Amino acid sequence: MKKILNFVIKVSSLLSYLYDRVLAFFYKASMKHCGKGVYIRPSSSDFKGLWNMSIGDYTSIPKGSVFFCTEAELRIGKKVIFGPHPTIITGDHRIDVVGKYIMDSHEKLPENDAPVVIEDDVWTGANVTILKGVTIGRGSVIAAGAVVTKSCPPYSIVGGVPAKVLKMRFTSGEIKEHERMLYGKTKS
Structure with missing residues (x-):
């Protein structure tokens, strides 16, 4: 009986993997830009605004991801790795309309949405939330559970709720x- 159960689990995993490979082809083609070697799991994630999403080479986005970028761009750099269940949202709802429920306030103002930029070589831990207008500097680490509301160098x-810089990875x-070894020169 255990052999049959293990076989069913393996077949189920294989089917899920193949389904994701097919879906990933269409999702990547719908993005503003998608680099080579990008790993995504669209069947178990929630991506809104693919036309406004750019992902650099060799970035890995796990299942359970929630990325909403309908009105403002989401740009993720090269070799970025996400822990389980990241959330990135580039916009807000209006909360200043008198006489309407928040849910019924569909008209947006420019300040309700702002791009999110995650530069190259970033690692975000599990259950990280990154909100509108944030730029995460290259080589940064975002601690598990952080809610990032401000840009970081x-x-x-970075960690906490709201997130703040805890320390630097390296001395100047x-x-x-590090940059000489990776890029052959010092980046600005």
Whole structure:
């Protein structure tokens, strides 16, 4: 009986994997830009605004991701890795309309939406939320459970609710050496 159950589980996993591969082809083609080697799991994620989403080479986006970017761009750099269940939202609802329920206030103002930029070589832990108008600097680490409402500098380690810079990954000398080794020169 265990052999049959294990076989059914393996077949189910294979079917899920194949379904995601087919769906990923169409999702990637619908994006503003999708680099090579990008890993996504669209059947178990919720992506809104694919036309406004750009993802760089070799980025990995796990199942359970929620990315909403209908009115403002979401740009994710190269070699970015997400822990389980990330949420990125580039917009808000209006909350200032007198005489209407929030749900019924469909007209947006420019300040209700702002792009999110995640630069290259970023790692976000499990259950991270990144909200409108945030830029996460290259090489940063976002701690599990963080709610990021403000931009953070390159090579920072960020955590908390709301998130704040906890410390830097490297000293300024180590950053220069790191970038020389990765990019062949010092990036600005």
